[in-house]
Amino acid sequence: xxxxxxxxxxxxxxxxxxxxxxxxxxxxxxxxxxxxxxxxxxxxxxxxxxxxxxxxxxxxxxxxxxxxxxxxxx
Numbered sequence: 359x360x361x362x363x364x365x366x367x368x369x370x371x372x373x374x375x376x377x378x379x380x381x382x383x384x385x386x387x388x389x390x391x392x393x394x395x396x397x398x399x400x401x402x403x404x405x406x407x408x409x410x411x412x413x414x415x416x417x418x419x420x421x422x423x424x425x426x427x428x429x430x431x432x
Contacts, residue, residue, distance in 0.1 A: 383397075384396070384397045385397075
């Protein structure tokens with residue numbers, strides 16, 4: 359850090375570094391992700407794979423239960 363340079367103190371350098379890291383991790387567009395920021399890509403991914411708890415516990419419609427055994431509905 360040079361005297362009188364673009365940053366006047368260690369705090370200025372630290373703040374500039376934090377701004378760059380925040381940009382790099384959240385808003386930078388990534389080609390392999392379809393020109394989306396990483397945070398937006400992750401939000402879309404988790405929205406697509408999330409399954410409501412109620413539907414995760416249901417059996418497929420072609421199965422029914424009777425007692426302890428499973429049998430195919432017919």
